[in-house]
Amino acid sequence: MPTLICNCNDTMPLDGAALSDASTQPGAAPLKVHRLLCRREVGAFTAALDGTEDVIVACTQERPLFTELAAKTQADGVVTAPVRFVNIRETGGWSRGARKDPRTANAKIAALLAAAALPDPDPVPVVDYRSAGSVLVFGPAARALAWADRLGEAGLQVTVLLGGSNGTGPGTGAVDGATPPATRDYPVHSGRLDKLSGWLGAFEASWETGAGRANPIDLDLCTRCNACIEACPEGAIDFSYQIDLSRCTAHRDCVKACGAAAAIDFDRPAATVSERFDLVFDLNDSPFFGRHAPPQGYLHAGADPLRQERMALAATQLVGEFEKPKFFQYKESLCAHGRNRTTGCSACIDVCSAEAIGSRWQDGKGRIEVAPNLCVGCGACTTVCPTGAISYAYPKPDHQGRRLRTLLSTYRQAGGRDAVLLLHGQEHGDARILALGRDARAGRLDGIAPNVIPVGLFHPASVGLELWLAAIAWGADRVAVMLTGDEAPQYRTALAEQMAVAQAILTGLGYRGEFFTLIDAPDAGSLDRALARLSPNVAAKGAALPPAAFHAAAAKRETLGFALDHLAAHAPLPAETVPLPAGAPLGAVQVDTGRCTLCMACVGSCPSQALRDNSERPVLSFLERNCVQCGLCERTCPEDAITLVPRLLTGDAVRQPVTLHETRPFHCIRCAKPFGTAQMVEAMLGRLAGHPAFAGAAADRLKMCSDCRVVDMIEKDTGAATGATLQ
Incomplete structure (x- = not known):
């Protein structure tokens, strides 16, 4: 693989021979150290393009120049090799230490070159977004209306919602002097945004209208005839077409003046309006989403004019079709989220800054679900996952x-x-x-x-x-x-x-x-x-x-x-053992044998097969290498007999199953077949001793296996029926 290095006008102490020995294939020619590869020696770059192997250029400063030269060479009919870039200058070549210890600096640069020569990672699936440019603009009227005009002029399909959101921002019906457009260029609503979910191209927004929550004037029905402004004796209505309820009395002259338009209704019942949008432009002081990573396509512009300009520019660029990598892989069989209707590990849900991970339960088993369109690719979920059920793919x-x-x-x-x-x-x-x-x-x-x-x-x-x-x-x-x-x-x-x-x-x-x-x-x-x-x-x-x-x-x-x-x-x-902090994904399980009845609920809950039973006798065993300390066994145990012990066990012992508890089996009093454990049956008899359904002879059925219990019930019922017939 051709590798081109440059000491950037003699500012880095590069040793071509040493770099060649360390970072290239055995027998390869020593690397030539260029002085000005991006200028007078650029011919070496174009010559290296004439081949099939990737070309490594140890310079990122002039990446645009080299990329342009490669594209021009290809346009001239020459089949050019792919070009990879690696930074050796700012990553250490320019440090004071490099001048004092050039040998170590060259070793580091050789390592960077060798890593750059590795094959590319496997491709990953992509997540698609499609945006036609419909945007919800909401916030205080003065901001929202001003930016609605500008975004509409930029080609976006605008809908305006005047008022606050989710308990933030100015209250609904606030009069701030903003005048809706004289022409009906876009819908204007008044209300408070209650729900907002989704992502770029797929937002669902809901807001509530009505006298208790919104401006009594329905801005979508309003014809801007201004009759209400003229009729209002308190001057509570201006050209913002929002009623200042603190000044308004109950005379309702504005309602009469509005007449057939029916845009003003102080008794309008609360109603929820829901619509879909591709983009959301939030002009409230506080963002609707409090999470660190809001959805793609949600732009919080706030009150800062410079930020508003940046977000508006971003909005105009979010029209079309887009894609991003699907950053994760998920194997449900490894997941320790939940078993037996009990939640165990929720580390990935707790750490996700985009709130892209949720929980889903079915038939008593819990799994996590990731919304790939919300995932921002941080990989924190994969880092905290103890089992590897969710793994990074990018x-x-x-x-x-x-x-x-x-x-x-x-x-x-x-x-x-x-x-x-x-x-x-x-x-x-x-x-x-x-x-x-x-x-x-x-x-x-x-x-x-x-x-x-x-x-x-x-x-x-x-x-x-x-x-x-x-x-x-x-x-x-x-x-x-x-x-x-x-x-x-x-x-x-x-x-x-x-x-x-x-x-x-x-x-x-x-x-x-x-x-x-x-x-x-x-x-x-x-x-x-x-x-x-x-x-x-x-x-x-x-x-x-x-x-x-x-x-x-x-x-x-x-x-x-x-x-x-x-x-x-x-x-x-x-x-042999090393104590670890709480929450470590390694450790043991301790069982209080005095309380454990060997019901094996813990075995059924264990997602990693660390806890195991025995089909032939009542034995609970444990394989420590498999334990991820998810806590499902501890939470599932009906006797509170299990305690987690975070630790590292070394040597062969970690791979060998150990017996945590075993006991003698209980034999059926009817057929003598072993079933359950003596401790479990005795505990059950003790708990049900005072229950009328298990008094007298009925208690004996608790000492029978499942088959004999059915036979005994049939015999008793048959005998009772026969006795009744004889009588």
Whole structure:
């Protein structure tokens, strides 16, 4: 794969031979270090296009230029290879550390080039949106009417709703001097928006009209004849055609003046109006949606004129057909959301900032449902999911793992030390890295150190515990996740909790140091200071942990198991068990054998087959490797006999079933066949001892198996009928 690198006018210490040895195929020609690839040496780029293999260009500054040149070359009839771009300049080539330690800087750049050469991830399904441009504009009259005119002139199909929404904004009927248009260019309604759901191209809006909730003047029926204004003695009506109820008395001259138009009705019964829209333009001070990630197509413009301009421009660009990736995959068979009408894990529902995940129950079994049109692709749901039932697909976990493993192995083979993976979201994190790199070039900041390898993700919350631990096993000294402040607050909480679990695992195994760090980077300076505080853990870990050979799997628990096995096998202080924080997705189940009746309700509720029964005898066994600590067994147990114990169990014991409880079976008093347990039958007899339906001989049926119970009931009924006949 042709790779073109450039030292950007001698501003980066690049070693072409070392980069070639580390990042290209064995036997490949040494990489040539260009000085001005985007200017006088651009011919090297066009020459590299003449082939079938992808071309890697280690420059993102001039991406538009190279893309344009490739398109022009193809237009001239030359079949050109696809071009990939990778940043080596702001990601560390311009840092002060690169000048002090060029060998480590070259190792990092080699790793970035090697990762760029990996095959593209598998394509994912897409989610479609179709918008014809119908827009609901709502808010205070002065704002709504002014922007309705402008949006209508831009070609959108406008409907106006004057008033507040969901208890926010100015009250219905507020007079603010706004005058509806003299011509009926678009519908104008008065009311308060009560419900709004959906997404771009599929919004459902409902508002209530009526004297108690809305302006007594129906703006859609109003002919703007102004007779009501002239008739009102209190001056409570102006050209906004909204009645100031604080000034209005009960004479109702305006109703008489309106006459046959019947637009004014103080006793109008409440009615709900529902309509569909493609877009929503919200001009109230407070947004209708309080969630961090509102639906696509919902634009909160508020009171700020500059924001209103930006949102209006965005609205005009949201007409047509659009698509986005379907970011997730869901396997219901792995889901621990609910069993036996009992809710267990709801982590994905709780963390979703778009409120795109809900719960659905059928036949006592709960599952989650994701609205793909609402999903924003953060991946936080996949990070907190303990089972891997919902997994990230953009890219899939095994592809992301291959990328991390390639970065770390290439860096190590090139002589790099103390690798720090800096995971960051591309939308906001790239801007911080570019700014930091430029400030470092100007000498104002240190820049990204040579041992810090930036890894761009669609969202920083899309990678979690299993890949973090796998990265440590593959040779990372630390995993840092950069947050810019643009993320939902629950994402930060979730990442911090996951890091606490990961850190507890390593600490419990004797690895001393801080291996997982959240970095707050609202600006380049904050990022620079945070990176400067990351000291190596080499004294704690050093050569005691050889790099692991496993590859990331598509299944979350499989990758996690590989990482845990490797870390435990090479632990500085081997431990059979490691206590973990509450909420960890690993652990044991303790059973109070004095209370447990072996009813096996817990076995039926367990989604991961960690709890198991025995078809031949009353035994409850447990396989700890399968347990995800969802709590379904604990909540389902009718005797409150189960307690969760978050912990890491190491060695072969985690894969071996253990007996939690067993007891002698109870034998049917009629046929002697074993059924149930003695403890369960005794407990049942004790609870029903005072019940009249189970008094006397009827209590004996509780001591029979199901077959004998039926036979006994038939015999008793037959005997009673025979006796009655003889009499």
